[in-house]
Amino acid sequence: MKIYTKTGDSGDTSLLGGKRVSKSHLRIDAYGTVDELNAFLGLLKDQPVNQNRADFLKAIQDRLFTIGATLATQEDSKQVKKPDLEASDVLSLELEIDQMESSLEPLKNFILPGGHTSVSFAHLARTVCRRAERRVIELHTETPVDNLILQYLNRLSDYLFVLGRMMAKELKIQETIWAPRN
Template sequence: MKVYTKTGDKGTTGILGGTRLAKDHDRIEAYGTLDELNANVGLLRDQEGTDAFQAELIQIQEDLFTIGSHLASDPEKNKMTLPAFKVERIEALEAAMDAMDSTLPPLKNFVLPGGHVTISHCHVVRCVCRRAERATITLARTSYVQSDMIRFLNRLSDYFFVLSRKLAHDLRVEETPWTP
């Protein structure tokens, strides 16, 4: 099987259900940004200090594939059974954040990203997650998107912020507060 099909050479791409859309369509932007987020989560998994978070990060990548499969399908024409997105995943993120936060000093200022390459990668992931959330909200204005998926992306960016703080703590990197 060839990877290239040449069907996108004129600026369109096919989605589940057979519909062809312009490559800059809101739907393509949304699931493309989720794909970028997933790749960045994979890069974060490869960084020093993330060993204790491997299972969580892999689960997040699986969640992103689940959400992506829904965004990459025509809600009216797709006949494939897609994996269900479970609201429990939002609760799991909240529990993970609460557990990490319980070991951290109270947050008194905004924190400048940086201090260690792992922490910087975590902040990049957080920012891409916010962009994925915005793109998904844009799509939801014109097409059905399960609201729990948007809630998950919102919570996920918070998760990556708390994870950045936890990694800083574990790696013994001093956080740099923003002092306007």
Template sequence: MKIYTKTGDTGKTSLLGGTRVSKSHVRIESYGTVDELNSWIGLLRDLDDNSRRREFMKGIQDRLFTIGSSLATDPEKQKVKIPDLHDSDITDLEEAMDKMNETLPDMRHFILPGGHQANSYCHIARCVCRRCERAVIRLAQEEPVDERVVFYLNRLSDYLFVLCRTISFETGSEEIPWLPRK
């Protein structure tokens, strides 16, 4: 099977269901950003600092593929079968955050990204997740989007922030507080 089809050479692509749209359509931006986020999560998962979280992060990647499939489907083509996102996917993130928070010191300042390479990668993933969330919200203002997609992305960005703090704690790295100059 050839990867290239040349059907996108005119600046259009097909959604699941066959509808052709511009590659600049907010739907394409939305699932493209999900794909970018999934790549960052893959990088995080592969770091030794996350070895005990690899399976959980693989589950996140699976949910992101589910979200990408949902976003890549023409909402008018209901016959296309795609996996579902469940409420339990959101609560899984909440429970993981709660567990990590049990060991973390109270946060007294905003935190600057950095302090350890794994932490920095995690902050990048968090920022991409927020961008993804904004794109999906723009899409939801124009077309139907499962509300659980927005909930999941919102919770995932929170999870990634807590993971940043956890990585700093576990590696003994300094959390760099933002102390605004006076």
């Protein structure tokens, strides 16, 4: 398979199903942001502190690829075969959040991202996840998007926040509490 096709040289691209749209189309922005998030998940997975979570992070990457494929499929296309997101995917994030939170100090203040490069990567992934969620919600105002995708992205950003906290704990990094000026 050739990596370049030259079919997008004029600024448009094909959705799964064949429909051509502008590369600036909201649907392209939505699944492109999910792709960006997936790249950050790869970076997180590669951090030594996440060695024991690598399989779970890879599973999240798989789910993000599924979401991207769903978002890249034109609305009326029934013939495109792709994997589906399942309610159990959201539940698995919730279970991981609960497990990590059980060993963390309860959060009483806002915390600032940082303290260690690996922790900062988790916060970057969280913010990209929130942007992906906003793009998908915006797309949902134009054309229906499976509610499970919205739930998954929302829960994933929560997971990434808690993961950042857990990584800080494991790395013995003190969280920086946000102290607003009086």
